[in-house]
Amino acid sequence: MDLVAAEAGAAAIAAERIAGRDGLGDSLLLRAGPRTGDRGILILSHLDTVHPVGTLARDLPIRVEGDRLYGPGVYDMKGGAWLAFQAFREVAREASARLPLTFLFTPDEEIGSPTTRSLIEDLGRKAAYVLVTEPARDGGKVVTARKGVGRFTVEIEGRPAHAGSRHPDGRSAIREAAHQILAVEALTDYERGVTTNVGTVAGGTAENVVPQRCRFTVDLRVVTAADGELYGEKIRALRPVDPDMRVQVSGGMNRPPYECSSETARLYGRAREIAAELGFDLGQVPRTGGGSDGNFTAALGGATLDGLGIDGDGAHTLAEYGLISSVRPRMALMTNLLRRLS
Known part of the structure; x- marks a missing residue:
């Protein structure tokens, strides 16, 4: 969270640090884009991981093997948080967003978001689109419904x-x-x-x-x-x-269950069109068993697209890795979504 705050400050991005409670870490709220009363775009990333302290030094050190970057939380979801933040910085620098942009980094998703759910829902009610940077599934597919x-x-x-x-x-x-x-x-x-x-x-x-x-x-x-x-x-x-x-x-x-509403289906269609322009097919997973903070915003009835993060495998295991080759195309997809959604 400190690293994100420092990079946001260096890029002159408006940032609000929200103090953690109940022994949990802070949240960080970034804002960019036009300052209007329009319902905007909300990006959700969590910076916590299921891996206990010491995993990095002992059981899953950072290493690169071919296209695979191994490390605790690399796939779920440091990779997605990082690439989305780079896209957010780029669009903020260009001032090319058509809608207000809000980016929320949270510290407690892996334990059910006990201290951030109300914040996520408050922001979700003000958003026309919600983009969640949980990892991609099954070779790069996004998620449009969750249990x-x-x-x-x-x-x-x-x-x-x-x-x-x-x-x-x-x-x-x-x-x-x-x-x-x-x-x-x-x-x-x-x-x-x-x-x-x-x-x-x-x-x-x-x-x-x-x-x-x-x-x-x-x-x-x-x-x-x-x-x-x-x-x-x-x-x-x-x-x-x-x-x-x-x-x-x-x-x-x-x-709550995250259903694929008509609004979410239309958002997925827009994302797939953008991906095609970038040279790749963006498939979808009809429903996944894992939950995310996207469950909260989808239950409010808004358009929520999940699984926009890095591709890879091994979430929650000591074989977790992200595919380095997936970072640039997924970053380009996120950048264009932030530029073009309206």
Whole structure:
């Protein structure tokens, strides 16, 4: 965020630093283009990554192998944030934008945007077009729809006891969690586009203690808002298998489904025409399971085009890479979108 702010200042771009909260980093808001009351263009980039501190030094150092640039967050989504910022700087320098331009960099997308969602939605309501620089899919395709995302935490409390001398007196929270996890995973319905995933589990204190507590987290993905409500209620309705246990569920839908509206379809058509002029075909992914900040703006009814970032593969893994050859054409696409959308 400091690097972006410094480069924006050097380019005389108006910048507003928004202090982070709840232990998270700052956001940065850049503005350019004509200063009118027209609904403009909003670009969304996040600068956080799922890779823990130390990954760069230990497990995934920056390296180039042929056309591949390896590194934590290079594909998701440092590459997209960088190329979009270069396009934004170029159009701001030329003063060639037809509409007001706003560029928001955020610090918390990978954990569900808990501190920036309201800001994103406020800006989204004022935008005619939203361009999201998440990475391209399947060889350079953009994204025009995404599943909605729900996040839940299930906490289970039993009764501790000595695992040797008092085992019958205990009520194992981990045993109860095993029943509940199987029930949650059984909700997955691929034909309906619904998936449930238990991603983390923690419980117990020692091998010789019947565990009193266990906690696990659930990721829910749905195609429709109605299924978000239905399956969210199914998860919240979990009840103990053992009546001596207590099961408490918190959480809900974190990101609404991102549907391909007629406005988004028209925006994709414009982007594809521009890409063709630049010499490449811009395909689309009809729907992807991953969520993004584009879910928030699409749910407001505006035209949202996602997956405009770098091409590559391996997001969220130690094999993450971006394709160097994709940077210039995708930067040219973003530059021309900022110049020509009106």
